[in-house]
Amino acid sequence: MDIENIEKRKIKSVQREIICKIENWGAEGVTIAHDNENKAILIRYAIPGELCRINIYKEAKDYALGEPVEILEKSEFRITPQCEYFSMCGGCDLQMINYKKQIDVKMNVIKESFRRIGGIDFEFTGLITSPNESYYRNTVTFKVNPKKNLIGFFRKDTKSIIDISECKIASGEINTALNKIRNSNISLPHNFKVRSTADGDTVVNMVKTDLYEDREVYETINACGRSLKFKISKDSFFQINNSVIPLWIEKIVSFLDDTKSERIFDLYCGIGLITLFVSFFAKETIGVEIAKSSVNDGNHNIKVNNITTNIKIIQSAVEDTIDELGYADVMIVDPPRKGLDEITRGVLLKMKPKKIIYSSCKASTMARDIKELSSLYSIQELIPVDMFPQTHHMEMLSLLVLK
CATH class of the missing domain: 2.40.50.140 (Nucleic acid-binding proteins)
Known part of the structure; x- marks a missing residue:
């Protein structure tokens, strides 16, 4: 169920x-x-x-x-959960078991989902765990009850707010910002977002205060022997676990051929995180993203990293554009939880790229999509990627190869 x-x-x-x-x-x-x-x-x-x-x-x-x-x-x-709010806010729903067992549980649930929904019985070909089991989130949205002076998260299945002093999966910088804001007596909106970077930069969005600026941040990602800088505006999406991102990117790049592909498309590309790293392995790279702020950030990131290969990020819904872009040797897809829509699946089957690299945070929709693509594609790699320790969520990475 x-x-x-x-x-x-x-x-x-x-x-x-x-x-x-x-x-x-x-x-x-x-x-x-x-x-x-x-x-x-x-x-x-x-x-x-x-x-x-x-x-x-x-x-x-x-x-x-x-x-x-x-x-x-x-x-x-x-085990004894490390968080005093465990089971109240509902965020860390596996914190009562140790990390190794969490991984086992999540992998078995994913296997069952693939078997039941996709009819897929395939052994995992690898595993990427999180170097940081706690204090890993680089973005958190806090809820506020101004009348009762509460700052925290919604109690599970309700709209009442649990007042918290520390979140065990938020970065240290985010927890520091939370308590600075709490002790400042400034007027707060009903929710606000805090982002932190690996370099220790912290930004509070939607809060006008002298404590923190409301602006974009820059995150540096070191992977594949390169160091790339990414602008992240307040409305743009970025993966939340900095300790896993380089491992995830390096695995994606390892799926590419040693020689340069002619064309690589990165669908649902966000700010171009994957797009930029794979562009060094293609003669042409195109990213497609619907969110305007992410597209603006992505094209800015191409310039700020002085990438001179044939690369661009365009603003569009994937299903509105994919059929007009022509052929790609490699198609990278990282859709939202709902997975690929019927139009996109149909175009992939018609286009027949040599490889489809599929990353997903919802196993059930990924299994459904791979089942639909299995008439022409076989699974070569299927790898769980634990972006979300202490929770039931798990990223999945798959390499599909044209039969």
């Missing part, structure tokens, strides 16, 4: 308790158990094998949502 979708169905609030054995992991970080009537209970923060007293708080005809109120028999993998 997809917890993101089922929670939108018709479901009533209830309050009842049961004692049950946790059976296995499901998608989206939930575990699965059954009550005496064999109804599926979806439970966060529990571990398979545990005997738990569960509070059922929402219920539908064929399933219910619950949370553990007492662990009667603990799993050997359970």
